[in-house]
Amino acid sequence: MQTASAPAAGPVPIAASLRNATVRFATFTAIDKISLDIEDGAFYSILGPSGCGKSTLLRLISDLIPAAEGEVTVFGKSTEEARLAREFAFVFQEATLLPWRSAIDNVRLPLEIGRSRGLNLPVSERSPAELLELVGLKGRENALPHELSGGMRQRVAIARALVCKPKLLLMDEPFGALDEMTRDHMNLELLRIWQETGVTILFVTHSIPEAIFLGQKVLMLKANPGRVREIVDIDFPYPREIALRDTMEFTRYSARLRQLLETC
Ligand SMILES: Nc1ncnc2c1ncn2[C@@H]1O[C@H](COP(=O)(O)OP(=O)(O)OP(=O)(O)O)[C@@H](O)[C@H]1O
Ligand SMILES: [Mg+2]
Incomplete structure (x- = not known):
């Protein structure tokens, strides 16, 4: 911590x-x-x-x-x-998720791209499912982006950003x-993630x-x-x-x- x-x-x-x-x-x-x-x-x-x-x-x-x-x-x-x-990984104002992919498949995407290019990328010791749990989306792994709220989509984007274990x-x-309320909640979640992962932000x-x-x-x-x-x-x-x-x-x-x- x-x-x-x-x-x-x-x-x-x-x-x-x-x-x-x-x-x-x-x-x-x-x-x-x-x-x-x-x-x-x-x-x-x-x-x-x-x-x-x-x-x-x-x-x-x-x-x-x-x-x-x-x-x-x-x-x-x-x-x-x-x-x-x-x-490093980037998180933008709008969660740029692929609309036809489920939450967990969006989180997996950087790993799949790395593998298809034959890259030996760092991988988080947390699985995509565990990363979704880390951002508070346990149970929504198979939801499509349009089935999620804006705050949830942004959480998927954060989980995806963490999948290659950025420092x-x-x-x-x-x-x-x-x-404002969602933002307050996300602020608390982000601090928790920062403390749990040790990532620089x-x-x-x-x-x-x-x-x-x-x-x-x-x-x-x-x-x-x-x-x-x-x-x-x-x-x-x-x-x-x-x-x-x-x-x-x-x-x-x-x-x-x-x-x-x-x-x-
Ligand atoms: N690709 C670009 N071509 C030309 N000028 C640019 C480009 N990107 C940024 N600028 C200019 O550089 C300056 C800084 O832009 P930047 O987007 O970094 O500001 P910002 O602090 O992020 O602003 P905001 O708070 O509105 O997001 C601005 O004057 C902008 O017009
Ligand atoms: Mg800006």
Whole structure:
């Protein structure tokens, strides 16, 4: 189990490292010389105004777009090597499930693709059925995506993301389309999964309360060009309860982050 305050023995291993990383789209600089170390096993929430480069940052780390300058490594490998070794997985705002495949067959898909290409991929010690149980979908293994709610579909997408045992999970507004109650529930589930699996999480959100509730740290980006505005430590222990949001300390973090956001 991870705790926010676990004492570090020796240097903390680094999941993702950026050194003066810059991303350009034609002449526009979306990310400007960002340097950052994400510790292995950490949970970072990422906040910032629309267009500041949150998705671009995740896409850079996940080898979907190249750095124009600087260096990005994931567990000491180039982003391409890390992608091929399935060191990370991506969860998007919309669960991109194959509609004709059952929940469990969607979870199996990355393994099947790997096998059909003759790749020797890492495989979670949890079976697809156990991963569905981990995300709270025991009993719905054979349901088709259209038979599931939006929150359930997103849980299938998370189970699928975990099937190749990634060490880093990149999540881009994964709960943005959910109603508030489902979102609260998914937040609790995600923290439980994080604690049970030890996976490092980078979680993009537009919601200040969600960022505080989940993260050990909130990475605040600023726009034009995208840079790190500040990294705020969230000093609440885990496991966290929803009632945490009603505390004075939580309100203080919200006020501080709102103020920071206004100056981004
Ligand atoms: N493929 C692309 N081509 C050109 N410009 C792009 C491309 N992708 C992103 N950008 C630009 O880079 C900047 C950062 O975009 P990005 O999608 O990373 O922002 P974001 O912080 O994720 O925003 P949002 O909160 O709205 O999702 C924006 O100005 C955007 O227009
Ligand atoms: Mg985005």
